[in-house]
Amino acid sequence: MSHSSRTNRRIFAWPAVIAILGAAGLFAALLGDGAWDALAWLGLGIPALLGLRGLCGR
Numbered sequence: 001m002s003h004s005s006r007t008n009r010r011i012f013a014w015p016a017v018i019a020i021l022g023a024a025g026l027f028a029a030l031l032g033d034g035a036w037d038a039l040a041w042l043g044l045g046i047p048a049l050l051g052l053r054g055l056c057g058r
Contacts, residue, residue, distance in 0.1 A: 018047045
């Protein structure tokens with residue numbers, strides 16, 4: 001039985017990126033209007049779309 005171990009960096013890379021995007025989106029939503037709103041939509045929309053993609057499958 002072959003077992004390939006993964007490093008912690010590889011395991012937690014995507015969840016960390018998603019968390020940073022969400023935090024950046026929340027922070028941008030607090031800062032102001034205009035371009036900040038667009039950044040907030042992106043920062044909060046991308047993790048939401050990735051979550052829906054995971055729920056719906058391929």
